Structure formats: C-alpha cells, structure tokens
Amino acid sequence: MGAVALEVGCGRGELARHLAATGYRVDAVDYSPAAIAAAREETPATNSDGVGQIGTGTGTGTGTEAVADDSVVTYVHLDIERDALTALPHPAYDLITFRLSYAFVQDRTRVLHRLRERLRPGGALCVITPVADAVPPGKRGIALDEEEIALLAAGWDTAERHDADGLALLVLRGPLRTPVAYGNRGEPAPHALTGAGAVVTDEAGRVLLGRSVRGLWELPGGKNAGGESFVRAAVRELEEETGLRAEAADARLVAIVMDEVHGIPRVTAAVRIAAHSGTPVVREPELIQRWEWHEATDLQVLAGGLFVPSAHVLETVWPGSLPGLPPAHRHLVVEATPS
Known part of the structure; x- marks a missing residue:
C-alpha cells in the first residue's frame, strides 16, 4: 500500500483532493454531513482506468471517489471527538492534517493522543491554524494563541513551525510519551x-x-x-x-x-x-x-x-x-x- 493521509475537518475537500493529486490515498472526514456532500459533488468520480465509479465508504457516511492515477479520496461523515476511530477506513496513516479545524476541537488534547497513536513510523501530523494575535478579538475562537500552540507542539520528538499571513503551520513528528510534569x-x-x-x-x-x-x-x-x-x-x-x-x-x-x-x-x-x-x-x-x-x-x-x-x-x-x-x-x- 502507498502513502495514506487523513484530513480532519475536510470541509469541501480542497486539501484532500490536492493530497490525492500528489499520490496519497486520502481519508477525508468532517462532522458536517453538508460538508461531506459538497466535497463529494466537487470530486471527479473516476477509477484508475478512467471509468466512472462511486464506492461505499465507512463510518457514518458513504462514498469513495478516485481523483487521479491510483490516488483515491474517501469521504467519511465522522465526528472526530465523539465517534469511534475504528470507523476510519485505514488503521494507520503517513500524514494526518488539520487545516483551519484544530481550534474547533473541544477535547483537542485527548483527540491528539488518539490520532498520534495512528501515525505510521516516520509519519507526520500537520496543523494549519490562524494565530490569535492575527485575528479580530471577536474571532478568537477560530485561532490558537502562543500558549496553545506550545501545548500542541509538546510531546513530539521534532516540531517545526512556519508562519505566513497570520497562519501557523506546525509539522509534528515522533510522538513521545514523556512523564507529566x-x-x-x-x-x-x-x-x-x-x-x-x-x-x-x-x-x-x-x-x-x-x-x-x-x-x-x-x-x-x-x-x-x-x-x-x-x-x-x-x-x-x-x-x-x-x-x-x-x-x-x-x-x-x-x-x-x-x-x-x-x-x-x-x-x-x-x-x-x-x-x-x-x-x-x-x-x-x-x-x-x-x-x-x-x-x-x-x-x-x-x-x-x-x-x-x-x-x-x-x-x-x-x-x-x-x-x-x-x-x-x-x-x-x-x-x-x-x-
């Protein structure tokens, strides 16, 4: 099996389709049925032979669409906080992404613990998030402040950070089980x-x-x-x-x-x-x-x-x-x- 990615909070599926176009098999999940429906509508439905095909996904939703070559996006209606992760189509991933969605997770520390257990050796967890200092005061809930970003990066062997246009991109590798302080x-x-x-x-x-x-x-x-x-x-x-x-x-x-x-x-x-x-x-x-x-x-x-x-x-x-x-x-x- 090739590289497999999981996108959490996929919305209309833009990043999922981009990852698929670069060669990943992608499981794209969102808690919103409307978002999953819109993502499926915007994804070309072809198999590796160029023949139209829609298969059956897993979790609380259905639908699998191939997008390019042998790369496939599977859209799944799943609440990452409340639904069982056994509903995910794959047991482990080379890449797990949160694009503008991590700040909306309430029990984010627990969710992060469970997801990092599903990273393959050498895999990475990537979070793209607005930074609190760069958003208006009334939109604080969509962003992370520096203390929250530091907490997110704690417990990893390596944590890279890149900043641009009010967004922080964190690339986390090597989850560690360090004793609590x-x-x-x-x-x-x-x-x-x-x-x-x-x-x-x-x-x-x-x-x-x-x-x-x-x-x-x-x-x-x-x-x-x-x-x-x-x-x-x-x-x-x-x-x-x-x-x-x-x-x-x-x-x-x-x-x-x-x-x-x-x-x-x-x-x-x-x-x-x-x-x-x-x-x-x-x-x-x-x-x-x-x-x-x-x-x-x-x-x-x-x-x-x-x-x-x-x-x-x-x-x-x-x-x-x-x-x-x-x-x-x-x-x-x-x-x-x-x-």
Missing part, C-alpha cells in the same frame, strides 16, 4: 489553604480537567465558603466553574490529602461526583481557558503540567495512575470507585 500556580496569599477537588467523569469514563490561565491542568473545585462542607464546596464550585449541575447526595468524600506549598499547609478534599447534568463551559475565564474530557490512562503523560492538589486527588481515585507525585499524607474516607 507537576506544577503549582505561584505563591498563594496567606489564608487557610483548604479546598475540594471534584472528580467528574463522562459516560465513557473520561475525567474533566480545565486548562488554567497559569498554564496547568486542574480539576474543578476550590476553597470552602464559611461553614461549608467539602462535598457542598465541590458541588458548588463545579457549577460555578463549568456549568455542570450535581446534587450533594450524588457526591461523596473519598479522602483528605495534606501537603504543603511555600511552607503553608494545604488540605485538599477528594470528592467523587457520581452523577451530573449539563455540558461543561468556561464560566470563569479569568481562571480557566477551557474544559476538556481526558482518558485516565493519559494522565501520566499529560503535556502541559498538572496542578499538584488535582494530581493527588486523581491518584486517590485511580491509584497508580500518577507515579512520582510530590509527597503528601492521604487519609482515605471511603473506597474510591472510578466507574
């Missing part, structure tokens, strides 16, 4: 350092983490209000930070973790929330840039750093998932069950 957000103001970390999972068992403005991943949670229990603090902070709603009856205190930061004792309650409703949104942008669902198996190689109290809470729920944590005293209250 642990960090703090700076010296706290003097106060009683007590708070709760809320462990919330989606229907697939993925845990919710926020990317903080201080450059670390962390759980929803925060300090107790006066006279407030750890459980109620976790439920309240979850809604205030993410918009997710939970009842105190569906939350339980799993453990108390004690460590110290800058010489000040710190107490963090690990609270497991078993049921919730809603969709996570950024409600405190001065603290959190975005929320993403993460696989528990990715935590120990999470690029971008993990807030230490959150790491201790996660280790309580998934023992052994985060080796090398800074020292702490952990006092179990109930058995953690991450299901």
Whole structure:
C-alpha cells in the first residue's frame, strides 16, 4: 500500500483532493454531513482506468471517489471527538492534517493522543491554524494563541513551525510519551489553604480537567465558603466553574490529602461526583481557558503540567495512575470507585 493521509475537518475537500493529486490515498472526514456532500459533488468520480465509479465508504457516511492515477479520496461523515476511530477506513496513516479545524476541537488534547497513536513510523501530523494575535478579538475562537500552540507542539520528538499571513503551520513528528510534569500556580496569599477537588467523569469514563490561565491542568473545585462542607464546596464550585449541575447526595468524600506549598499547609478534599447534568463551559475565564474530557490512562503523560492538589486527588481515585507525585499524607474516607 502507498502513502495514506487523513484530513480532519475536510470541509469541501480542497486539501484532500490536492493530497490525492500528489499520490496519497486520502481519508477525508468532517462532522458536517453538508460538508461531506459538497466535497463529494466537487470530486471527479473516476477509477484508475478512467471509468466512472462511486464506492461505499465507512463510518457514518458513504462514498469513495478516485481523483487521479491510483490516488483515491474517501469521504467519511465522522465526528472526530465523539465517534469511534475504528470507523476510519485505514488503521494507520503517513500524514494526518488539520487545516483551519484544530481550534474547533473541544477535547483537542485527548483527540491528539488518539490520532498520534495512528501515525505510521516516520509519519507526520500537520496543523494549519490562524494565530490569535492575527485575528479580530471577536474571532478568537477560530485561532490558537502562543500558549496553545506550545501545548500542541509538546510531546513530539521534532516540531517545526512556519508562519505566513497570520497562519501557523506546525509539522509534528515522533510522538513521545514523556512523564507529566507537576506544577503549582505561584505563591498563594496567606489564608487557610483548604479546598475540594471534584472528580467528574463522562459516560465513557473520561475525567474533566480545565486548562488554567497559569498554564496547568486542574480539576474543578476550590476553597470552602464559611461553614461549608467539602462535598457542598465541590458541588458548588463545579457549577460555578463549568456549568455542570450535581446534587450533594450524588457526591461523596473519598479522602483528605495534606501537603504543603511555600511552607503553608494545604488540605485538599477528594470528592467523587457520581452523577451530573449539563455540558461543561468556561464560566470563569479569568481562571480557566477551557474544559476538556481526558482518558485516565493519559494522565501520566499529560503535556502541559498538572496542578499538584488535582494530581493527588486523581491518584486517590485511580491509584497508580500518577507515579512520582510530590509527597503528601492521604487519609482515605471511603473506597474510591472510578466507574
């Protein structure tokens, strides 16, 4: 088999057809049925003998069109965040591309982990994205800022960057599984350092983490209000930070973790929330840039750093998932069950 490429967010298929014309077999996916339909209409339908042919694709859509020589574009209606990647026509790729689509992926870190597992040895993942400084303030959602670009490039053996006309082109090769770094957000103001970390999972068992403005991943949670229990603090902070709603009856205190930061004792309650409703949104942008669902198996190689109290809470729920944590005293209250 020759070189195989995957384009994520193919739109009307311009890049997919260009890659096919250069010799790739191309799987072009998009979450929009209208985009896939338009791409198929604009792709000449010929086989390698020049005979018109439309075959059957895979995933939630159908349609295969040959474009030049023996190069073929297969258009597939697929939501790269929510649909199973087993729906992709090929198990591995020499090239994976995001053209102006990466910023629209909500759980981009998890998606990147899964896609880079499908790169053939020597393969490359390419992202073409607008840069935040080059777009109007009202269009920030279509672009990546420098911190996001640096996070995207982390965890690769080589990361090349080229800039032109407000766009950044990143060529990433050699995915690495480097241990996650642990960090703090700076010296706290003097106060009683007590708070709760809320462990919330989606229907697939993925845990919710926020990317903080201080450059670390962390759980929803925060300090107790006066006279407030750890459980109620976790439920309240979850809604205030993410918009997710939970009842105190569906939350339980799993453990108390004690460590110290800058010489000040710190107490963090690990609270497991078993049921919730809603969709996570950024409600405190001065603290959190975005929320993403993460696989528990990715935590120990999470690029971008993990807030230490959150790491201790996660280790309580998934023992052994985060080796090398800074020292702490952990006092179990109930058995953690991450299901």
